[in-house]
Amino acid sequence: MSTVVLKGLVKKYGQNTVVKGIDLTAEDGKLVSILGPSGCGKTTTLRMIAGFEKTDGGEVYFDDKPMGKVPVNKRNIGMVFQSYALFPHMTVFDNIAYGLCQRKIKPDEINKRVEEIMKLVHMEEYSKRKPKELSGGQQQRVALARALVIKPDVLLLDECLSALDKKLRVEMQVELRRILEETGVTTFFVTHDQEEAMTLSDKIVVMNNGAIEQVGTPYEVYEKPNSRFVAGFLGKANFFEGKVTNVNSDEKYVVLENEKGTVAIPAEKAKIGENALYAVRPEKMRISKEPKTGALKGTIEHITYSGNISTCNINCGGESILCEVTNDMISERPQRGDKVFVTWDSASSVKIEV
Amino acid sequence: MKKALSRIYVLLILLYLYVPILVLMLMGFNQSRYNSMPFKFSLQWYQALIKDTKLIMAARNSFLLAIVTGIICVILATFFILGHRFLSDKVKGLFDSVSMMPMSIPWLIMGLSLLLLIRAVNLDKSMFFVGAGHVVISLPYSLLVLKARMASMDQSLEEMSASLGATPFTTFRRVTLPAIAPAMVAGGFLSFMISFDNFPISYFLMPNGVSTLPIEIQSSIKFGFTPEINAVSTVIIGISLICLTVTGIIMGSSLKSMMGKGGK
Ligand SMILES: Nc1ncnc2c1ncn2[C@@H]1O[C@H](COP(=O)(O)OP(=O)(O)O)[C@@H](O)[C@H]1O
Numbered sequence A: 001m002s003t004v005v006l007k008g009l010v011k012k013y014g015q016n017t018v019v020k021g022i023d024l025t026a027e028d029g030k031l032v033s034i035l036g037p038s039g040c041g042k043t044t045t046l047r048m049i050a051g052f053e054k055t056d057g058g059e060v061y062f063d064d065k066p067m068g069k070v071p072v073n074k075r076n077i078g079m080v081f082q083s084y085a086l087f088p089h090m091t092v093f094d095n096i097a098y099g100l101c102q103r104k105i106k107p108d109e110i111n112k113r114v115e116e117i118m119k120l121v122h123m124e125e126y127s128k129r130k131p132k133e134l135s136g137g138q139q140q141r142v143a144l145a146r147a148l149v150i151k152p153d154v155l156l157l158d159e160c161l162s163a164l165d166k167k168l169r170v171e172m173q174v175e176l177r178r179i180l181e182e183t184g185v186t187t188f189f190v191t192h193d194q195e196e197a198m199t200l201s202d203k204i205v206v207m208n209n210g211a212i213e214q215v216g217t218p219y220e221v222y223e224k225p226n227s228r229f230v231a232g233f234l235g236k237a238n239f240f241e242g243k244v245t246n247v248n249s250d251e252k253y254v255v256l257e258n259e260k261g262t263v264a265i266p267a268e269k270a271k272i273g274e275n276a277l278y279a280v281r282p283e284k285m286r287i288s289k290e291p292k293t294g295a296l297k298g299t300i301e302h303i304t305y306s307g308n309i310s311t312c313n314i315n316c317g318g319e320s321i322l323c324e325v326t327n328d329m330i331s332e333r334p335q336r337g338d339k340v341f342v343t344w345d346s347a348s349s350v351k352i353e354v
Numbered sequence B: 001m002k003k004a005l006s007r008i009y010v011l012l013i014l015l016y017l018y019v020p021i022l023v024l025m026l027m028g029f030n031q032s033r034y035n036s037m038p039f040k041f042s043l044q045w046y047q048a049l050i051k052d053t054k055l056i057m058a059a060r061n062s063f064l065l066a067i068v069t070g071i072i073c074v075i076l077a078t079f080f081i082l083g084h085r086f087l088s089d090k091v092k093g094l095f096d097s098v099s100m101m102p103m104s105i106p107w108l109i110m111g112l113s114l115l116l117l118i119r120a121v122n123l124d125k126s127m128f129f130v131g132a133g134h135v136v137i138s139l140p141y142s143l144l145v146l147k148a149r150m151a152s153m154d155q156s157l158e159e160m161s162a163s164l165g166a167t168p169f170t171t172f173r174r175v176t177l178p179a180i181a182p183a184m185v186a187g188g189f190l191s192f193m194i195s196f197d198n199f200p201i202s203y204f205l206m207p208n209g210v211s212t213l214p215i216e217i218q219s220s221i222k223f224g225f226t227p228e229i230n231a232v233s234t235v236i237i238g239i240s241l242i243c244l245t246v247t248g249i250i251m252g253s254s255l256k257s258m259m260g261k262g263g264k
């Protein structure tokens, strides 16, 4: 187990700088998710931590030890690829034992440890099977067991759940959390699935375009996004942008003026004259048919029913607002064409520095 | 209607391809010395074949030559593709075309140029040069098979091995080699076959008094053709077919096993 520190990591492919100076710390035993759209440099970053790619700048430290000159096979890492990369010609047992066999460990000890880890991932009955005789979820467990059995200092998981179907993926998320808690290994988890990152991580790193946008707990990055990108990438968000023309700190609303007109929204912390950007999560909004002070008036243009919630597109005089309401009453469901008033707590308007 | 037509069409092509060979094989079992009708089944030409020491010596030479060629080709091709992966794309392309070139040069010209080279440096024809010549023309076939295998191999397997602590050599021995072994066997068989069938290279470079099966066949045609040649040709075709089948089976099953679950 190690604390992993990345200092100013840079990776270039020819003229392309695909990782642009990443600073990041993963404390001992913590699970850090690297989240971002496809092609933003997540895999490349992970591969530099593993040592598959040379860095073009910066350094990776495991417990203050610089790893630049340490080859992959000396780094004591556990790795799981999206494709699992199980050795096709070896049995499950031999796959898992592979790493231990490289470490001059006595055969008895190897047997014991492989059997232990197979129990941990619930694969003890399959030790004699070949990888192709296993289902996707089972292959995934074997790949994980193979990475964990060597007691790695760092575990690197690259989209290792993406190949599974939705139901299995959720099951494996729970399973993964349990296994990682039992082993307590420092883990980097690369994913482009924000829900997965939320449920699994101690810390989320949101990447875009080769750089880090925000680092924080799942709560922080979701509730207090520091950029339009983060707010939009993690879940849905409504954005209100414009020049602040009026601030009412008693009733806590702010008037913004932009090319679409003026809009007054529940918000705080604005100064008259500045340009402000606010993000509001759709589930923070409430709608009602009765007028309320400070509420936006609009018409429901479109409504998507999805069981527990309904998602409404509401046109509020130029601003199109996305609003999620719980279907808590069976009779009073909003309908398309309804004239409604939209409101939310001023604290739910997250001010984003522009 | 369309279906029937396409069947006839395919049948005609197959006939065109195989009738000559079938006739040749059939006549090896015909009693007549002049391949004349009516057909009377007989194994006399095969019996003559067994007693023909010249032909048998030639066959032995061909076999030895082809086996050595096959092995050398596989070894060279393996080294080639292992190094090949670390080249930059530009150099890779150049190497690819250069290494495949012998396939597009007529063997006759290849043989002749090798002979001229030996003469130019004042060396005698020898089995060594025959072997060297065979390696030149057979290598591209081993390379072709091995390169195809390497291209379809999941590189992450080797990375995985390294991440688990294996040295580059262990990774090669326990991961890369098992993955390319079928292609090595298949490529070896192909090169074996190319060498075994080859006439022009052997003809130009063979020292006096030594011959291979193709050379022997050629010279016996010159001095009067007996159905013994049909018999020996049938044997050669048989061997070639076996080589091809083995190659096909090995490549097929290895592809399946690499494709994992879907291949089962
Ligand atoms: N070997 C490579 N050569 C050139 N460009 C590469 C290579 N590997 C990745 N890239 C580029 O680097 C960028 C980041 O890739 P990657 O780290 O795989 O993204 P992610 O894992 O976030 O989807 C992409 O634009 C990709 O095209």
Ligand SMILES: [Mg+2]
Pocket: A042, A043, A044, A159
């Ligand atoms: Mg990736």
